[in-house]
Amino acid sequence: MxxxxxxxxxxxxxxxxxxxxxxxxxxxxxxxxxxxxxxxxxxxxxxxxxxxxxxxxxxxxxxxxxxxxxxxxxxxxxxxxxxxxxxxxxxxxxxxxxxxxxxxxxxxxxxxxxxxxxxxxxxxxxxxxxxxxxxxxxxxxxxxxxxxxxFDTLWLRGMSGTPVALNLGGIANITVVSGEPIAFDTGPANALIDAAITSMTAGKQRYDHNGELGARGTVHAELLNRLLDEPYYSRPAPKTTGKELFHLPYLTAALADTGTQDLPAEDVIATLVRLTARTVTDAVRAVGGTSVVVSGGGTLNPTLMRDLEHELENVELRRSDELGLxxxxxxxxxxxxxxxxxxxxxxxxxxxxxxxxxxxxxxxxxxxxxxxxxxxxxxxxxxxxxxxxxxxxxxxxxxxxxxx
Structure with missing residues (x-):
């Protein structure tokens, strides 16, 4: 067909x-x-x-x-x-x-x-x-x-260990293919990054092209910790989220809470990139993932991919392209x-x-x-x-x- x-x-x-x-x-x-x-x-x-x-x-x-x-x-x-x-x-x-x-x-x-x-x-x-x-x-x-x-379960079922399919869109989600499979949204992937870029450039740019801004920035530890305090991350699966939660006012509130409203755009983006990489990694480790097959628009952000690979450490990270898709x-x-x-x-x-x-x-x-x-x-x-x-x-x- x-x-x-x-x-x-x-x-x-x-x-x-x-x-x-x-x-x-x-x-x-x-x-x-x-x-x-x-x-x-x-x-x-x-x-x-x-x-x-x-x-x-x-x-x-x-x-x-x-x-x-x-x-x-x-x-x-x-x-x-x-x-x-x-x-x-x-x-x-x-x-x-x-x-x-x-x-x-x-x-x-x-x-x-x-x-x-x-x-x-x-x-x-x-x-x-x-x-x-x-x-x-x-x-x-x-x-x-x-x-x-x-789709993920049918596709990755034959892989060894505990494979995890990861999609990096506006929101990141994973499917864990082992025993009884589970799947859930891990949190924002590009949602907050895109919202910040659009706001900070007055709409002239809608995303971090080639990850360039994030690559030039430095992660702000206090802002990152404030963002990681989001209760959604600790909720059990199955769970889903979206831009109903992770939107520009959400980020603006976090910047105000930490007194970082004047933080350079590069540092804000670097911190948001690290947030995505950290929350994805925390989710993968919590389910015992041994390998990650990643797809979605976020794969085109080299800075995000480097951060993700660094955070995952010994967990194998592969693009879906390597498996024919x-x-x-x-x-x-x-x-x-x-x-x-x-x-x-x-x-x-x-x-x-x-x-x-x-x-x-x-x-x-x-x-x-x-x-x-x-x-x-x-x-x-x-x-x-x-x-x-x-x-x-x-x-x-x-x-x-x-x-x-």
Whole structure:
């Protein structure tokens, strides 16, 4: 089956589309990536989205406008991906959409909201669209995240020791693949770094390009300790978080508490980089991780990667690229797999990872021009393998985290 997986993460710097061919070999899913393209949101839409994100307040009018605008942006990229990567032959599009709010109180997730109306995608491509993946898990008592945990579990199950899959997006999350797998958000990855950069440059820069500012800075011990006092880190898994907690006012309050409002930008960024590396490492050590396979936009920050490698010390750190899956493609590829499972009537969650009462078939289905594409039921897969990706097969239009 040929599927396009689409998503925009908590950094909302771009929409990613990955085209994959998925086949079955016995109990294994075999993933053959055809290529990936990524485009930033149009400037006006990006500004509107940023203005409405927590802790900002909004209106139903703005939510409606964003839902349509994000859906149209996804639709344009979906049509482009179908044409350029699939020869117009995509069968299903799995769209994660854009998370704008994750409603967490007392460690319980009560709701989650992803915008990007899927009807625009179905209309633009004629394909069946699977969307709204998180809500079913939440309704079953789960956190609704990290949903990539099933992909990680199938993919890394055969590795020795206790492998850990790490994604460095706006928020960092891990999946621990050993015995009964667990997964949770460890805390901020790029969220606070990006918020600080955007504020300190008055919006001229939205992230630390090549980790240059962080590399020039010095970690401020008092500020770091203040940030590490966040109660979220000590909560037991499963747990999830987002920009509802880790946003600019959160950082501003920490700077005020420590009297570091005038700290040079380089030192603030260096401290936030160390915060990400430390909290990820603390989480990996707490679960006995012996190796870490990392993906996501944070892998493009050399300073963060150096700090992470230093903090992990004797724990092996590998990019997902080394296992055949480019780090920028990982999450969109995972949602393509979730879409495949949904249209085959197969559950796509791991209850021990999300905290749900049971595994669930995920998503809502929007019919394409040929009607709803539900496939013949097949047994649930137990492993996942990725066909080797060659440079010639990968689309070179990837623009993830490029300078604005």
């Amino acid at each position: 040929r599927i396009i997986g689409m998503m925009s993460g908590t950094s909302y710097d771009a929409i990613d589309a990955v085209a994959v061919d998925i086949t079955r070999e016995g109990d294994a899913l075999v993933i053959d990536p055809r290529g990936a393209i990524s485009e930033p949101y149009p400037d006006e839409l990006l500004a509107a989205l940023a203005a409405q994100m927590p802790p900002a307040t909004t209106s139903m009018e703005q939510v409606c406008r964003l839902d349509a605008g994000i859906g149209q942006a996804f639709a344009r990229l979906a049509a482009k991906a179908n044409d350029q990567l699939c020869d117009g032959q995509a069968e299903v599009i799995a769209s994660h959409g854009q998370t704008v709010f994750h409603w967490v109180e007392g460690g319980t997730v009560h709701g989650t909201l992803q915008l990007g109306e899927p009807s625009w995608i179905a209309e633009a491509t004629g394909c069946t669209v699977v969307s709204n993946f998180r809500s079913r898990d939440v309704s079953a008592g789960g956190q609704g995240a990290p949903l990539v945990s099933l 480019p780090s920028s493609m990982k999450e969109a590829c995972a949602f393509a797999v979730l879409g495949y499972l949904s249209v085959h009537n197969l559950p796509a969650t791991v209850p021990s990872c999300t905290g749900a009462r049971h595994a669930s078939i995920l998503g809502s289905i929007t019919p394409g021009t040929g009607g709803i594409q539900i496939q013949t039921a097949v047994p649930a897969p137990t492993t996942l393998s990725i066909v080797g990706v060659t440079a010639g097969r990968l689309n070179t239009e990837q623009k993830v985290r490029t300078a604005p």
